[in-house]
Amino acid sequence: MIPFEYRRATSTQDAVATVTARPDAAYLGGGTNLVDHMKLGITAPQLLVDVSRLPLTDVEETPDGGLRIGAGVRNSDLAAHPLVRSRYPALSRALLAGASGQLRNLATTGGNLLQRTRCPYFQDTTTPCNKRTPGTGCSAIGGYVRYHAILGASEECVATHPSDMAVALTMLGARVVVHGADGATRIPLTDFYRLPGDRPDRDTVLTHGQLITAVELPAPPPGARSTYRKVRDRASYAFALVSVAAEIVLDPGGTEIASARVAFGGVAHKPWRAIEAEAVLLGAPATAETFERAARAELAPARPLDGNEFKVDLTRRTLVSVLRALTEEASR
The missing domain is CATH 3.30.43.10 (Uridine Diphospho-n-acetylenolpyruvylglucosamine Reductase, domain 2)
Known part of the structure; x- marks a missing residue:
C-alpha cells in the first residue's frame, strides 16, 4: 500500500x-x-481531492437550444438523458459503446475527457515510455501497434486516445468549461487535446490545478442526423481500432450536403476532427463518390506503422459506410 x-x-x-x-x-x-x-x-x-460530491451533476438546456453537461454527470445518466438521446444520438451511442454498465455508472464526464491512453507500454512500468517518463523512449515503435496512431503521431509517441465520448463531443463542437486560480475559461474541445510532438506526457492544455466543471454543446442544426460507429476486435467493450462520429444535414432537395461534421477515434493521439473531409463534403452531392473523396482527402497524410496499415482502409470504409447510412436516414 x-x-x-x-x-x-x-x-x-x-x-x-x-x-x-x-x-x-x-x-x-x-x-x-x-x-x-x-x-x-x-x-x-x-x-x-475528491470532487465527486460537488454540485456538478446537472444536464441543462441552454437558452440557445444547446446543452450544458456538468463534469460530475455519470456516463450512464448522460447516455440515457432524453435531450441527449433525441438531439445528440451520436453522443449517447458513443457513451454506450465506451464501457460496461458498471463502469458507466461510476465514470464521470470530466474524468472521461481526461482518461489516458491504453497503450500497453504506457501501462507497463517495466518498459520505456515517453508519455509516462519523458526521455526514456517509445517502446511501441517497432513493437505491437495494432491499436496505435496513423495520424498526428511523432517519433516520441504513437499512442491513441481511448475515449469514445470525446470523439462524439469533438464532432459536435463541444467546449470544455475549466476553473482555475484565475477563474473560469472555455476551451473548444478541438483545442483542448494536444498532439504528442516532443512532449507526449502532456495530453491536454490544462495546467496543474485547473478543474473541468462542465461541457457545453451548441444546438444541433435543423434537420441534422448524427451517429457514432465503433469498430473493435470484439463487441464486448474493447477499445476502438477505428471509430467515426458524424453529423450531416441535406439541402431541402435531399441531394446535396448542406453541412457536415466528422471526427475519428482510434487513429490519433487525440480525437481527430476531420476538417479536410468536411471541406470536401460541404455543398457536394450526397453520393458514395463524394464520401470516398472526403475520406481519401482526410487520410492522405496518414502514416501507418508496420502492423497497423489496415487502419487506413478501415477508417476510409467506415466513414463511407456511416455517411451512406446517415444520408439514407435523412432522405426518408
Missing part, C-alpha cells in the same frame, strides 16, 4: 485552491482511470 492523503472538496474554489497549492495533488472523481494507474505505479499522487 502506497500511502496518500484524502480530502473532500467543499466547493469548486476549495478544490482548485487545494490542488493548485500542492504539486503532488490530483482530483478524484469516479476514479475509474486514476485508481488503476495508482495500482499500476503509473502515477502516485500524495493528495487526492
Whole structure:
C-alpha cells in the first residue's frame, strides 16, 4: 500500500485552491482511470481531492437550444438523458459503446475527457515510455501497434486516445468549461487535446490545478442526423481500432450536403476532427463518390506503422459506410 492523503472538496474554489497549492495533488472523481494507474505505479499522487460530491451533476438546456453537461454527470445518466438521446444520438451511442454498465455508472464526464491512453507500454512500468517518463523512449515503435496512431503521431509517441465520448463531443463542437486560480475559461474541445510532438506526457492544455466543471454543446442544426460507429476486435467493450462520429444535414432537395461534421477515434493521439473531409463534403452531392473523396482527402497524410496499415482502409470504409447510412436516414 502506497500511502496518500484524502480530502473532500467543499466547493469548486476549495478544490482548485487545494490542488493548485500542492504539486503532488490530483482530483478524484469516479476514479475509474486514476485508481488503476495508482495500482499500476503509473502515477502516485500524495493528495487526492475528491470532487465527486460537488454540485456538478446537472444536464441543462441552454437558452440557445444547446446543452450544458456538468463534469460530475455519470456516463450512464448522460447516455440515457432524453435531450441527449433525441438531439445528440451520436453522443449517447458513443457513451454506450465506451464501457460496461458498471463502469458507466461510476465514470464521470470530466474524468472521461481526461482518461489516458491504453497503450500497453504506457501501462507497463517495466518498459520505456515517453508519455509516462519523458526521455526514456517509445517502446511501441517497432513493437505491437495494432491499436496505435496513423495520424498526428511523432517519433516520441504513437499512442491513441481511448475515449469514445470525446470523439462524439469533438464532432459536435463541444467546449470544455475549466476553473482555475484565475477563474473560469472555455476551451473548444478541438483545442483542448494536444498532439504528442516532443512532449507526449502532456495530453491536454490544462495546467496543474485547473478543474473541468462542465461541457457545453451548441444546438444541433435543423434537420441534422448524427451517429457514432465503433469498430473493435470484439463487441464486448474493447477499445476502438477505428471509430467515426458524424453529423450531416441535406439541402431541402435531399441531394446535396448542406453541412457536415466528422471526427475519428482510434487513429490519433487525440480525437481527430476531420476538417479536410468536411471541406470536401460541404455543398457536394450526397453520393458514395463524394464520401470516398472526403475520406481519401482526410487520410492522405496518414502514416501507418508496420502492423497497423489496415487502419487506413478501415477508417476510409467506415466513414463511407456511416455517411451512406446517415444520408439514407435523412432522405426518408
